[in-house]
Amino acid sequence: MNTHAMLASTRPDFAAIAAWIPQNASVLDLGCGDGSLLQYLKTERNVRGYGVEISDAGIVTCIQNGVNVIQNDLDSGLKDFESNSFDYVILSQTLQATRHTEPLIQEILRVGREGIVSFPNFGYWKNRVDVLFGNMPISKELPYQWYDTPNVHLCTFHDFEELCSKLNVQILERRVMTGTDEVHLLPNLLGSMAVYKFQRGV
Amino acid sequence: MVDSVGVVSAQRAQFDTALQFKSGAVLPRYELVYETYGTLNADKSNAILICHALSGHHHVAGFYADAPKNIGWWDNMVGPGKPIDTDKFYVVGLNNLGGCHGSTGPISINPETGKPFGSSFPVITVEDWVESQARLADRLGIQQFAAVIGGSLGGMQALQWSLAYPERVRHVLAIASAPRLTAQNIAFNDVARNAILTDPDFHGGDYYAHGVVPTRGLRLARMLGHITYLSDDAMADKFGRELRAEKFNYGFEIEFEIESYLRYQGDKFAAYFDANTYLLMTKALDYFDPAHDCAGDLNKAFARARADYLVVSFTTDWRFSPERSREIVRPLLHNRRNVSYAEITSTHGHDSFLMPHPHYFEVMQAYLNNVHRECAA
Numbered sequence: 044m045n046t047h048a049m050l051a052s053t054r055p056d057f058a059a060i061a062a063w064i065p066q067n068a069s070v071l072d073l074g075c076g077d078g079s080l081l082q083y084l085k086t087e088r089n090v091r092g093y094g095v096e097i098s099d100a101g102i103v104t105c106i107q108n109g110v111n112v113i114q115n116d117l118d119s120g121l122k123d124f125e126s127n128s129f130d131y132v133i134l135s136q137t138l139q140a141t142r143h144t145e146p147l148i149q150e151i152l153r154v155g156r157e158g159i160v161s162f163p164n165f166g167y168w169k170n171r172v173d174v175l176f177g178n179m180p181i182s183k184e185l186p187y188q189w190y191d192t193p194n195v196h197l198c199t200f201h202d203f204e205e206l207c208s209k210l211n212v213q214i215l216e217r218r219v220m221t222g223t224d225e226v227h228l229l230p231n232l233l234g235s236m237a238v239y240k241f242q243r244g245v
Numbered sequence: 246m247v248d249s250v251g252v253v254s255a256q257r258a259q260f261d262t263a264l265q266f267k268s269g270a271v272l273p274r275y276e277l278v279y280e281t282y283g284t285l286n287a288d289k290s291n292a293i294l295i296c297h298a299l300s301g302h303h304h305v306a307g308f309y310a311d312a313p314k315n316i317g318w319w320d321n322m323v324g325p326g327k328p329i330d331t332d333k334f335y336v337v338g339l340n341n342l343g344g345c346h347g348s349t350g351p352i353s354i355n356p357e358t359g360k361p362f363g364s365s366f367p368v369i370t371v372e373d374w375v376e377s378q379a380r381l382a383d384r385l386g387i388q389q390f391a392a393v394i395g396g397s398l399g400g401m402q403a404l405q406w407s408l409a410y411p412e413r414v415r416h417v418l419a420i421a422s423a424p425r426l427t428a429q430n431i432a433f434n435d436v437a438r439n440a441i442l443t444d445p446d447f448h449g450g451d452y453y454a455h456g457v458v459p460t461r462g463l464r465l466a467r468m469l470g471h472i473t474y475l476s477d478d479a480m481a482d483k484f485g486r487e488l489r490a491e492k493f494n495y496g497f498e499i500e501f502e503i504e505s506y507l508r509y510q511g512d513k514f515a516a517y518f519d520a521n522t523y524l525l526m527t528k529a530l531d532y533f534d535p536a537h538d539c540a541g542d543l544n545k546a547f548a549r550a551r552a553d554y555l556v557v558s559f560t561t562d563w564r565f566s567p568e569r570s571r572e573i574v575r576p577l578l579h580n581r582r583n584v585s586y587a588e589i590t591s592t593h594g595h596d597s598f599l600m601p602h603p604h605y606f607e608v609m610q611a612y613l614n615n616v617h618r619e620c621a622a
Contacts, residue, residue, distance in 0.1 A: 069581075091581065099604050102587050106555075106611040113574060113586045123575055 054079070055223045056135055056161040059238045061087045063159065063216065068130040071154060073117055073147075074137030076101050078110030085110075095121075118142045121150045129155045136184075138162040138203075140193040148210055152243045157215065161238040166199030166231045167221070184235050200231045203239070211244035250282040250324050250331050253307035253317070255347060258384050264342075264377060270367030274356075277381050278347030279303045279339035282323065283331035285386070291620040292387040293329060294378065295319065295338040296395035296402035299470070299526045300518060302346035305338035306331070321601040328609035329394065333617045337385065342377050343369045343525040351521030352453065364450030369525055371398075371533040375405045379413065391616050392416040396598035397565055398526065401533045404573065408535055411551040416616050418609070420557040421598040423569035424543055424576070425534035430564065433473055434527040437466035441520045450521050463520045464511030471510050476561035476594035543576040553583035555612045557605065559597035560590045585612065 057080055064070065068090050072081050075094025078101070084090040093111040096102055105112035113123060118141060132155030134147070139162050141147050151158040163184035164170070173180035179189040187194060198206075200219070207214055219226040219234035226234040255278050264272045280303050285292060295305050297318070306317035306324050323329040323336055340348040343366060351366040358365075382390065393414045395403040400422025406414045423430070441447060444462030448455050472480075480503060487502040499505045539545035554577050558570035567588050577584040589605045591597040597605070 093578070093584075099587075099590070102585075103604070103607050103611050106585055106587075106608060107614070109615055111583050111585055113578075113584075114588045115586075123571055123578060125579060128578070 055220050056236060056238050057083050059218045059220065060084075060133060060135065060159055060161065063238075063240050064088050064090060064131055067091070069128075071095065071121075071124065071129040071132045073121075073132065073134045073151070074140070075105065075110070075112060078105035078108045078112060080133065080135055081105075081110045082108050117147060120146065121154050124154045126153050127156065131155055131157055131159055133159045135159075135161045136163070139197050140195065142195060144196045145206070145210065148206070148212060152212065152241075157240055157242045158212075159238065159240050160203075161236060162198070162203070163236050164200055164219075164231065164234050165197040166201065167235045168232050169235070171232075182235070200234065200237055203237075207239075207241060212241050213244040214239055214241045216240040248324050248326055249316075249320065250307035252310045253280050253282065253304070254309065255280050255303055257347070258381055260377075260380055260384075262380075264373070264380075266367045266373045267370045268368050272342070272349070272367065275342060275349035275377070276347075276353075277339050277342070277349075277377060279337060279381060280305060280307075280317075281338075281385070282306055282336045283334050285335040286620065289387055290389070290391060291334050291617070292382075292385070292390050293334045293336045294382070294390050294393045294403075294406070295323070295329070295336060296374075296378070296393065296399035296406075297338070297341065298395070298397035298399045299523075299530070300514070301399065302344060303338045303340040303348075304346070305336070319599065321599075322606070322609070328606050328613055330610075330613065330617070333620075334391065334613075337381070337387075339378065339381060341369075341374050343522060343529075345519035345522040350519065351450070351525070352519050361451075361453040363453055363521060366521065366525070368528055371401050371405050371529050372409065374402055374529070375409050378402070378406075379410060382413070388413065390414045391620050392418055392613070394418040394420070395422070396420040397422055397595065398530050401530070404535065405533070407550045407552040407554075408546065411549050414552050415619070416555070416612075417552045418555045418557070418612065419570070419573055421559055421562055421565045421570070421595055422556075422573065423565050424546075424572050425536070426530055427569070431531045433469065433564070434531055437469050438524055438527055440465035440469070441524060444520075447520065450524075452520070458515075459520045460515045463518065463523060464508070464515040466520075466523055467514040467518075468507045468511040471507060473564040474595040476563065476592060478561060479592050479594055479596075482592070543572065544579040547576040547580050547582070550577070550580060550582055554585070555608075556584060556586045557598075557608060558586075558588050559593070559595070559605075560588060561592055562595045562597060564595040 070090045070092040072094045075096050081092045095115050097116050132151045170180035219230035219237045221235040258277050261274045304317045306320045308316050325332045340346040343350045351362045355362045393403040393406040400419035403417045407417045441462035444459035446457040447459040484503040535546040536543045556570050556573050558567040574586045587608045
């Protein structure tokens with residue numbers, strides 16, 4: 044297995060995101076971590092991209108990986124980026140860790156033509172079972188103890204879609220997954236993670 | 246010292262072709278003093294130029310055989326195995342024109358008069374420096390730098406390189422710098438200059454003939470500068486309200502440790518630095534604005550850039566704050582240049598760029614490793 048296939052299996056949302064991004068697109072990856080998504084998209088789609096990352100460790104790894112990275116706190120907005128300056132603005136597995144989630148979604152659509160967001164589904168049945176039995180869930184998607192987690196805004200797919208409609212954000216596509224498998228039946232119950240593509244509503 | 250470039254020596258380059266300054270003034274001939282470390286590779290693709298800040302010079306790394314304690318000002322950054330790795334790169338450091346460390350400047354003898362240039366040395370700009378540095382590069386056979394690197398005023402020169410000679414620099418590393426000074430920053434420079442200009446020993450810049458130097462003005466200028474290079478926290482940590490004696494003396498002599506420290510720094514600086522050079526350096530800072538000819542539009546100014554950039558700032562630097570560095574990043578994003586920006590958490594204010602800081606060095610090393618990989622390819 045090559046590194047990219049390996050990456051696609053450990054981060055199934057990457058493959059889903061790449062599937063939506065055309066060749067040579069411009070991409071801004073928010074909360075880009077070590078830059079592996081951008082590296083993946085560079086190889087798979089020849090994108091021109093920048094990452095935004097807050098952690099010092101992420102900055103160093105991105106630079107090592109030859110990924111353009113801007114150190115910034117997403118909760119302070121995207122003021123370094125001009126309106127309509129990217130084809131896609133991606134927020135992968137970071138939404139739930141943002142404090143000012145609502146303005147950030149609006150910022151995504153100010154800077155990008157389309158937004159792509161992936162996040163863990165708090166409504167996934169296993170999470171519901173954990174809560175039913177009296178504990179906050181801990182899983183592959185939600186690996187943190189409740190008292191030591193960056194996640195401050197967990198939500199279900201329903202919750203996210205409600206917020207989109209409130210913000211007049213038009214959802215273009217949705218892919219619900221559990222592990223690497225795509226889920227079609229009862230997604231808000233059976234899907235552990237989803238990727239959404241959206242644009243400004245008309 | 247295994248990680249030092251070891252014994253180094255300064256070299257001189259004489260230029261007999263007149264240099265026209267941005268102001269219109271002409272310098273018919275001049276000398277630049279410089280040092281080099283490492284080896285220029287066969288295709289001459291591994292050269293790095295280090296541009297110095299206000300009080301810097303050509304002695305960037307290593308030490309002199311006859312003065313082993315005279316260690317280069319960026320020796321922690323430049324050397325074998327260090328972020329600017331002299332095992333990989335051919336590193337050039339010079340003293341800028343107008344300087345007081347060996348390159349032609351106000352203290353040099355003007356061959357036309359047989360006296361020091363003094364007040365007649367033309368006001369110089371960052372653009373003029375880059376022009377003179379390009380001629381030095383020609384002399385050294387360097388068609389294109391792998392990187393031009395500078396902190397503070399040095400960062401401005403690095404930026405200017407990528408605008409004046411887009412095809413001659415592959416990477417720019419601008420550290421604790423700004424695309425142009427704010428009013429507040431110019432104001433600090435002006436107070437510093439006024440301290441010098443109003444010193445009775447200044448004699449309109451021609452103090453050499455009077456056998457005096459405007460020490461009082463220069464030390465005041467340095468004291469003021471020094472305050473702005475440190476952070477409030479760093480000063481509080483280092484000095485707090487510590488007194489030299491046990492109790493207050495209710496007078497105006499030195500009582501607080503910070504007073505003692507600043508005066509010491511002022512005296513030390515005034516003993517070796519030239520007041521005219523200080524005036525020129527601060528003026529170059531004030532004038533620099535790549536958007537000056539583009540109606541203030543930095544996006545337009547950077548449209549001709551072709552380099553890749555690393556921009557670095559430090560959280561407690563208020564003289565060249567992170568926000569100023571972001572002003573460099575934005576036009577680069579606008580022009581779709583490759584750019585990375587790191588904001589280093591450091592307590593040392595503007596001086597941070599000269600300090601050994603593990604994460605800062607890690608960032609520099611990571612970036613320069615990639616620069617080197619391209620040289621080898």
